[in-house]
Amino acid sequence: MTDTGISPPKRATYRHGDLRRALLEAGTELARDGGPDAVVLREATRRVGVVPSAAYRHFADRDALLGAVCSAAQSALAVAMEAELAGLAREGDPADAARARLRAVGTGYLRFAQAEPGLFQTAFSASDNLRSAASPIRAGDSGLTPFQLLAAALDELVEADVLPRERRPGAEFLAWSAVHGLAMLLIDGPLRGLDHARAQDAGRRLIDMVERGL
Amino acid sequence: MTDTGISPPKRATYRHGDLRRALLEAGTELARDGGPDAVVLREATRRVGVVPSAAYRHFADRDALLGAVCSAAQSALAVAMEAELAGLAREGDPADAARARLRAVGTGYLRFAQAEPGLFQTAFSASDNLRSAASPIRAGDSGLTPFQLLAAALDELVEADVLPRERRPGAEFLAWSAVHGLAMLLIDGPLRGLDHARAQDAGRRLIDMVERGL
DNA sequence: CAGGGTTTGTGTACAGCGTTCACAACTACA
DNA sequence: TGTAGTTGTGAACGCTGTACACAAACCCTG
Numbered sequence: 001m002t003d004t005g006i007s008p009p010k011r012a013t014y015r016h017g018d019l020r021r022a023l024l025e026a027g028t029e030l031a032r033d034g035g036p037d038a039v040v041l042r043e044a045t046r047r048v049g050v051v052p053s054a055a056y057r058h059f060a061d062r063d064a065l066l067g068a069v070c071s072a073a074q075s076a077l078a079v080a081m082e083a084e085l086a087g088l089a090r091e092g093d094p095a096d097a098a099r100a101r102l103r104a105v106g107t108g109y110l111r112f113a114q115a116e117p118g119l120f121q122t123a124f125s126a127s128d129n130l131r132s133a134a135s136p137i138r139a140g141d142s143g144l145t146p147f148q149l150l151a152a153a154l155d156e157l158v159e160a161d162v163l164p165r166e167r168r169p170g171a172e173f174l175a176w177s178a179v180h181g182l183a184m185l186l187i188d189g190p191l192r193g194l195d196h197a198r199a200q201d202a203g204r205r206l207i208d209m210v211e212r213g214l
Numbered sequence: 215m216t217d218t219g220i221s222p223p224k225r226a227t228y229r230h231g232d233l234r235r236a237l238l239e240a241g242t243e244l245a246r247d248g249g250p251d252a253v254v255l256r257e258a259t260r261r262v263g264v265v266p267s268a269a270y271r272h273f274a275d276r277d278a279l280l281g282a283v284c285s286a287a288q289s290a291l292a293v294a295m296e297a298e299l300a301g302l303a304r305e306g307d308p309a310d311a312a313r314a315r316l317r318a319v320g321t322g323y324l325r326f327a328q329a330e331p332g333l334f335q336t337a338f339s340a341s342d343n344l345r346s347a348a349s350p351i352r353a354g355d356s357g358l359t360p361f362q363l364l365a366a367a368l369d370e371l372v373e374a375d376v377l378p379r380e381r382r383p384g385a386e387f388l389a390w391s392a393v394h395g396l397a398m399l400l401i402d403g404p405l406r407g408l409d410h411a412r413a414q415d416a417g418r419r420l421i422d423m424v425e426r427g428l
Numbered sequence: 429c430a431g432g433g434t435t436t437g438t439g440t441a442c443a444g445c446g447t448t449c450a451c452a453a454c455t456a457c458a
Numbered sequence: 459t460g461t462a463g464t465t466g467t468g469a470a471c472g473c474t475g476t477a478c479a480c481a482a483a484c485c486c487t488g
Contacts, residue, residue, distance in 0.1 A: 011466095013454080014452090014453050014454055014465085014466065014467095015453085015454060015455080015464090015465065015466075016465080016466075019465080019466085040444090040445070040446090041445080041446065041447090042444075042445065042446075043445095050466070050467090051466065051467050051468070052445090052446080052447085053447075053448075053449085053466080053467075053468085054465075054466050054467075056447075056448085057464080057465055057466075058465090061446075061447075062445090062446060062447090124398075124403075147404075170416070170419065173396070173399060173404075173405060173416060173420075174392075174396075174419060174420055174423050176395065176399065177391075177392050177393075177394075177395030177396035177398075177399055177420060178388075178391050178392040178395055178423075179391075179395070180391075180395040180398060180399075181390065181391030181392055181393070181394040181395030181396075181398070182387070182388075182391035182395075184338075184391075184394060184395070184398075185387060185390065185391060185394075189338075190361075190387075191387060202384070202387060205384070205388060206387075206388055206391060208427070209388050209392075209423075209424065209427030209428060210423065210427060211427070212426055212427040213422070213423035213424060213425070213426040213427025213428075214423060214427075225437095227483080228436085228437065228438095228481090228482050228483055228484095229435090229436065229437075229482080229483060229484075230436080230437075233436080233437080254473095254474070254475090255474085255475065255476090256473085256474065256475075257474095264437070264438090265437065265438050265439070266474095266475080266476085267437080267438075267439085267440095267476075267477080267478085268436075268437050268438075270476075270477085271435080271436050271437070272436090275475075275476075276474090276475060276476090429488100430487105430488085431486100431487090431488090432485100432486090432487090432488105433484105433485085433486085433487100434483105434484085434485080434486100435482105435483085435484075435485090436481100436482085436483080436484090437480105437481085437482075437483095438479100438480080438481070438482090439478100439479090439480080439481100440477100440478090440479090440480105441476100441477085441478085441479105442475105442476085442477085443474100443475095443476090444473100444474080444475090445472100445473075445474070445475100446471105446472095446473080446474100447470100447471085447472090447473105448469105448470080448471080449468100449469090449470085449471105450467105450468095450469095450470105451466105451467080451468085451469105452465100452466085452467070452468100453464100453465085453466075453467090454463105454464085454465075454466090455462105455463085455464070455465095456461100456462090456463080456464095457460100457461090457462085457463095458459095458460080458461080458462095
């Protein structure tokens with residue numbers, strides 16, 4: 001007996017099977033178009049076809065769900081950065097190669113911010129998700145989180161004698177600050193709505209500044 | 215007849231007199247400790263001692279109230295930056311003076327972000343408040359908004375022949391990106407909880423980078 | 429100074445949100 | 459087969475933003 005027949009794709013079984021993952025995916029979709037504020041628990045359960053309180057079997061509260069979405073978003077960011085790195089030609093000069101890798105990390109970051117503004121904002125919404133940023137659920141395919149990818153690029157820069165070793169400590173914070181700030185401007189600051197070409201140009205100039213100033 | 219006598223500081227008169235300002239101030243207080251999400255319309259009316267719907271005589275909706283608070287926060291930021299500028303010694307060398315003024319703009323920004331994180335976050339919460347940032351309600355005592363203060367400092371840098379004129383266009387976006395990004399890290403990123411001394415140190419290093427790299 | 433019109437605050441109501449809790453359906457293991 | 463544990467249901471609570479009819483206070487004109 002399938003009710004009156006006009007019910008939504010009702011589950012055949014009483015149990016859902018993989019509700020946690022389903023909610024996480026629904027939440028991620030909400031974050032994708034709408035940012036962190038758009039990931040609302042009731043809407044996620046609605047999309048999955050489950051009653052609101054069912055979510056509490058898998059997430060302590062709405063914040064826990066948001067935290068999970070946030071980790072997933074960071075992971076997606078890491079993947080985007082890795083993709084940018086993978087597109088690099090294996091160059092001869094190790095100094096140039098190291099420089100190119102740092103630039104790739106930055107442009108990957110900026111490209112993701114512009115391509116997926118909702119997810120990007122969500123990635124940095126939860127308070128303590130940058131602090132304990134080493135969790136594997138926040139990593140890309142290489143197992144490194146966005147922050148760790150940046151740190152690795154800076155290490156290579158030192159290895160290639162481009163960045164003086166004494167300037168290395170804390171350099172990730174300087175580089176990250178600059179790129180993250182620009183991302184904000186591009187997403188909903190005065191630089192919003194810039195076409196990709198101009199945005200990429202701004203990114204190039206910014207990374208130039210970082211490279212010179214680091 | 216003052217009711218049963220156990221009513222809160224009930225207004226003597228039916229009219230409030232300056233409800234708009236009162237709501238704005240209550241909202242600002244909410245933003246100060248709690249950020250943009252904490253400015254909730256009902257709580258603001260409660261604090262002012264007025265029924266919720268009364269707010270709609272002065273603000274179209276909750277977003278309008280938040281927008282007003284956001285403008286006020288930007289104005290406060292501008293005042294903080296002006297204070298930093300005012301503390302500068304009138305130096306002899308115009309080049310050094312221009313450099314010092316740019317640094318003051320940056321450190322004022324960072325100092326405010328750390329001293330008033332809630333207001334700072336609120337200042338940059340409303341989507342289109344950086345775009346049309348020229349409104350006088352967002353300005354400090356000098357009549358300049360935070361962005362305009364930065365632009366002025368950069369102009370002086372060109373005037374003093376420190377920054378090549380061809381690099382001036384768009385330079386405010388580069389400088390702003392770096393400082394704003396660091397502010398984010400300090401407020402709720404991995405650099406959160408840094409004591410003032412260390413934070414100031416990070417700020418100095420970052421501004422060094424900007425100065426070198428601009 | 430009398431009265432009407434406009435502004436501004438009141439009271440009540442509604443839908444949507446997060447969250448709780450008792451209960452029911454299913455699973456797994458003895 | 460029975461029984462304990464897991465997972466989804468249903469109804470409820472208090473909170474939010476918002477709408478609307480009504481009432482009080484001010485203002486202006488005669």
